[in-house]
Structures are given as C-alpha cells and as structure tokens.
Amino acid sequence: AQSVTQLDSHVSVSEGTPVLLRCNYSSSYxxxxxxxxxxxxxxxxxxLKYTSAATLVKGINGFEAEFKKSETSFHLTKPSAHMSDAAEYFCxxxxxxxxxxxxxxxxxxxxxxxx
Amino acid sequence: EPEVTQTPSHQVTQMGQEVILRCVPISNHLYFYWYRQILGQKVEFLVSFYNNEISEKSEIFDDQFSVERPDGSNFTLKIRSTKLEDSAMYFCVSLGVSYEQYFGPGTRLTVT
Structure with missing residues (x-):
C-alpha cells in the first residue's frame, strides 16, 4: 500500500529564513x-514533481525537493521564505x-x- | 494556459437532495478524476474515469455517487441523496500528456 506522512502539521518561519517541510512516503513501486x-x-x-529523473527537483517560486530513496523522503525546501508563501502544502x-x-x-x- | 473549470463554485443543498457538480476538463485530456476535501482534512480520491468508464473508485464512492461525461466535454459528479457528511470541497482533475494532474478550483458543497 502507498502512504504519505507529513511530519509537521504546522511550520512557522520568519520572512527571509529557510523553509523545510518534511515528507516521508511508503510505496511498493x-x-x-x-x-x-x-x-x-x-x-x-x-x-514540483519527481518522476525518476534528477533526484533534486526544482519547482516554481524558488521551491525545490530532494528524492532520497534510502530515507524514503521527499522534503520540500526554499532558501528564503516570502510572506506570500504562507499556505497549506501537501506531499x-x-x-x-x-x-x-x-x-x-x-x-x-x-x-x-x-x- | 488551459485550465479545468468547475461550476458552481459553491452549492448549498438540503439533506436528501440530489446535486450535480460540473466540470469542464482540459480539451484533449483523456483521464478524469474527482477528489474531495472535507474541511480541515486531507484530500481524498473518489473516482477515476477513462474512455467513458470508471477506472477505479474508492470506498467513499458508494451507490449514492455517479459520474458521467454526457457530451464529450463536461464531466459531472452526481450525489443522489446528499448527507451531512458529504459537505466538502470537490475537485475535478484532468490528466495531461505528461501525466500531470490539473486540478480545478473546486466546488464547495454545503449540506444542511
């Protein structure tokens, strides 16, 4: 069975500081x-999306995520948060x-x- | 950029009434989906549709739900007899050639 776990329900950062949103997945395939x-x-x-090409995926608005198979993780990062980034994020x-x-x-x- | 459209944006109905949620997927897309999001909860898959047939449906998609693509452009979700717990945001999705799922803006269904 496939599942996704987002490790934090809420994250709070100051404008201009880095963002890290954590995600672990489980998949048979x-x-x-x-x-x-x-x-x-x-x-x-x-x-952004990962579909087996480069493990570091760049998305819109300066976000990127790294696929780590050994850790079954796909964490989302951004070097510098902007006020407009305030939202709900789904892995x-x-x-x-x-x-x-x-x-x-x-x-x-x-x-x-x-x- | 092409987009998925949904109507209405908000539907209020009484318990036991039938509702039809409408969607216009992106033209030349072939796979279509409905998802729902109960307030404060995660987005859940309801049903997928291809070649005028249901491909897969979730446990949520019981006999009260149906989908159809009556005229080759619109894609509808019908709930025959609404329940309070059907109150949610319903998202229509169409699948592009790059297997990217394009979400519509959603229809907020409120059952009173």
Whole structure:
C-alpha cells in the first residue's frame, strides 16, 4: 500500500529564513512524488514533481525537493521564505512512475510566515 | 494556459437532495478524476474515469455517487441523496500528456 506522512502539521518561519517541510512516503513501486500548494480559499497548484529523473527537483517560486530513496523522503525546501508563501502544502505520492494512477495525499503542513 | 473549470463554485443543498457538480476538463485530456476535501482534512480520491468508464473508485464512492461525461466535454459528479457528511470541497482533475494532474478550483458543497 502507498502512504504519505507529513511530519509537521504546522511550520512557522520568519520572512527571509529557510523553509523545510518534511515528507516521508511508503510505496511498493517506484513512485511519482509531488508537492502541491493550496492558498486560502483557492484550488491546488502543483509546485514540483519527481518522476525518476534528477533526484533534486526544482519547482516554481524558488521551491525545490530532494528524492532520497534510502530515507524514503521527499522534503520540500526554499532558501528564503516570502510572506506570500504562507499556505497549506501537501506531499503527494502516485503509486507508479507516470501513468494515470490516483494521487494519495498527505495530511498537509500549514506554513506561516512572520515579518 | 488551459485550465479545468468547475461550476458552481459553491452549492448549498438540503439533506436528501440530489446535486450535480460540473466540470469542464482540459480539451484533449483523456483521464478524469474527482477528489474531495472535507474541511480541515486531507484530500481524498473518489473516482477515476477513462474512455467513458470508471477506472477505479474508492470506498467513499458508494451507490449514492455517479459520474458521467454526457457530451464529450463536461464531466459531472452526481450525489443522489446528499448527507451531512458529504459537505466538502470537490475537485475535478484532468490528466495531461505528461501525466500531470490539473486540478480545478473546486466546488464547495454545503449540506444542511
């Protein structure tokens, strides 16, 4: 079975400091992994995805994530937080590379950014 | 950039009533999905749809739910007799050629 665990339900950072949102996954297959962001009262926007190419994946708005198979982790980072980064972030696994499989969401991490 | 659209943005209905949530996926996409997010909870898969058939459905997707693509463009989710616990944000998704799932903005369903 596939699952995703987001290790922090809330993360609070100061503007200009680094962001780290942690995610561990479990998958029987070589998975595809994603990070989505949801701003208040908005839909879900894809930040980045890993599909077996480079293990360090760069996304939009300065975010990146590193796939570490040995640690079954896919943590999301950003060197310098901006006020506009405040949102809910979801780590997502799809059971196999590519394909049309359903997405399995983590519980989400709410990121707060303080001035 | 093409996008998935959903109507209505907010639907309020009484318990026991039927509702139809509508979606217009991105043209030339072939796979479609519905997900839902109960307030404060994680996003959950409901159903996937391909070639006018359900490909996979979750335990949530019981006999009260149905999907169809009546005219080759719209993709609908019907709930026959709504329950209080059906209150949630419902997201329509279509799958692109790069296997990227494009989410619509969602329909907030409130059952009273």
């Amino acid at each position: 070589s998975p595809s992994l994603f990070w989505y962001v949801q701003h208040p009262n908005k839909g879900l926007q894809l930040l 997502v696994v799809s059971p196999a590379m590519g394909g049309y499989n359903k997405l399995i969401f983590g519980a989400g991490t709410r990121l707060a950014v303080h001035p």
